[in-house]
Amino acid sequence: MADYKNIKGFNIQYLDSDPPNPIEGQMWFNSTSQTLKGAEAGGFPLGTWSSGGNLNESKGFGGGAGTQTATLIFGGALPSATANTETYNGSSWTEVNNLNTGRLGISGNGTQTAAFGVGGTLGSPPGYLGNTELWDGTNWTEVNDTNNPRGYAGAGGTSTAGLFAGGDNVDGVGGYTANTESWNGTSWTEVNDLNNARSYLTGFGSQTAMIVAGGAQPPGPAPTTYKSFTESWDGTSWTEVNDLNEAKQQLQGSGISTSGLVFGGSSVSAVTANTEFWNGTSWTELSNLATAREGVYPAHQGSSSATLAAGGSAPPGLVASTEEWTVPEYVVKTFTTS
Numbered sequence: 001m002a003d004y005k006n007i008k009g010f011n012i013q014y015l016d017s018d019p020p021n022p023i024e025g026q027m028w029f030n031s032t033s034q035t036l037k038g039a040e041a042g043g044f045p046l047g048t049w050s051s052g053g054n055l056n057e058s059k060g061f062g063g064g065a066g067t068q069t070a071t072l073i074f075g076g077a078l079p080s081a082t083a084n085t086e087t088y089n090g091s092s093w094t095e096v097n098n099l100n101t102g103r104l105g106i107s108g109n110g111t112q113t114a115a116f117g118v119g120g121t122l123g124s125p126p127g128y129l130g131n132t133e134l135w136d137g138t139n140w141t142e143v144n145d146t147n148n149p150r151g152y153a154g155a156g157g158t159s160t161a162g163l164f165a166g167g168d169n170v171d172g173v174g175g176y177t178a179n180t181e182s183w184n185g186t187s188w189t190e191v192n193d194l195n196n197a198r199s200y201l202t203g204f205g206s207q208t209a210m211i212v213a214g215g216a217q218p219p220g221p222a223p224t225t226y227k228s229f230t231e232s233w234d235g236t237s238w239t240e241v242n243d244l245n246e247a248k249q250q251l252q253g254s255g256i257s258t259s260g261l262v263f264g265g266s267s268v269s270a271v272t273a274n275t276e277f278w279n280g281t282s283w284t285e286l287s288n289l290a291t292a293r294e295g296v297y298p299a300h301q302g303s304s305s306a307t308l309a310a311g312g313s314a315p316p317g318l319v320a321s322t323e324e325w326t327v328p329e330y331v332v333k334t335f336t337t338s
Contacts, residue, residue: 012036027335036335045277048287052308052322053092057084059320060295060312063108063155064252065115065135068306068324072135073297074099074117075106076311079318081122085140087112088299088308088322099140101131105151107164107203109300113137114159116183119167120151128169132188134159144187148179152250154203156210156233156300160185163207163233166215168199175199176218180238182207192237196229200249202262204300208235209257211278214265216249224249226268230283232257242282246274250294254307261286261304261325264312266294271315275325277304289323 013019013028022028027038055073062076069090076082083102086093099106103120105128110116115135121128130145146164153167162183169177178197181188194212201215210233217225228243244262251265258280265272273292276283289309296312305327311320 033334038333038335045284045286047277047305047325047327049275049289049309049323049325051290052090052310052324053088054322055093055297055311055320056086056095057320058311058318059084060293060297060318061104061152061250062297062311063106063117064298064300064310065108065110066112066299067302068299068308068326070112071297071299071302071308071310072110072112072115073310074108074115074135074140075103075120076295076297077104077318081120085135088310093310093322097139099133100142101129101133103129103131103151105168107151107153107155107167109155109157109162109203110135110159111301116155116159116162118146118155118162118164118183119149119153121168128167132183146181146188147190148177148181150177150179150199152200154201154210154212156203156205157183157207161207163203163210164188165203165210165212165233165238166194166198166201176216180233194231194238195240196227196231198227198229201227202251202253202298204253204255204260204262205233205257209233211253211255211257211260212238213244213253213262213278214248214251226266230278244276244283245285246272246276248272248274252296252298252300252309254298254300254302255304259304261302261307263289263298263309263325264293264296271313291319291321291323293319 071088083098106120130149150167178193198215228247248265273288293312293314
């Protein structure tokens with residue numbers, strides 16, 4: 001009968017503490033806790049949210065770019081429209097140079113050193129904007145506007161190859177659009193519309209492979225119908241794919257078109273902490289945010305294994321807290337007689 005060494009190629013070790021980076025299948029005896037332990041594979045659905053560094057101010061409903069450890073957020077509400085921009089280094093936020101035009105409902109994507117911010121509103125009135133700004137790691141520069149001014153839309157891609165879809169385009173009682181525009185680093189071009197016009201949706205992915213999910217028809221005062229729609233962009237057109245498990249608006253997301261995460265938002269009943277994973281085909285509910293909130297700032301270029309949710313509205317008001325999503329590579333298990 002084969003023993004553990006013959007199967008795994010090494011003996012069970014006698015250690016006074018757990019090894020810092022065990023490999024899958026490794027076993028050891030922890031002499032301090034007097035327990036036999038082992039490492040098994042991590043991955044989905046074992047991801048969890050944990051506390052990160054607070055924003056410098058409580059705010060929400062703005063744009064985000066970058067990754068979990070190199071994030072850029074901009075615009076939003078304080079509660080009125082703001083131009084403030086902050087960067088995150090994985091532990092703390094730093095205020096940097098402001099947008100040229102402060103606004104809430106701004107969308108964006110890209111990296112911490114090369115991002116775009118587009119659309120939004122100064123408030124009601126004076127209505128929605130088509131303003132586009134590029135971030136070079138130090139400053140924002142105004143560039144060409146969108147063809148159709150709007151806010152609260154989904155955005156994907158980079159500062160030289162972006163996509164901007166859906167959104168709110170009517171002041172006052174609220175409106176919604178299916179309009180999609182493509183950015184080439186210089187100007188916006190209208191391309192094929194979404195199948196389902198809506199606002200307050202989220203987007204993640206690239207200019208040629210993007211997912212948009214959730215939203216509302218119409219936004220603004222009741223009645224508002226929350227949506228679970230998901231659509232996939234192939235560089236030419238949108239295709240309806242499997243819906244979210246929970247219909248919601250004002251959610252955010254990170255990842256690529258075949259592996260993404262959406263989190264937060266508001267559902268029919270309340271602000272939600274719900275987190276869902278997209279595997280390229282369907283959605284799976286995972287561990288919730290610690291604080292239910294809508295209108296959070298995302299790290300859009302983050303992955304489904306490592307991203308963050310900062311700020312947002314958690315009744316009764318705006319918050320500054322940050323939560324970081326991490327999926328472990330391994331999980332340590334303690335063996336028992338049972």
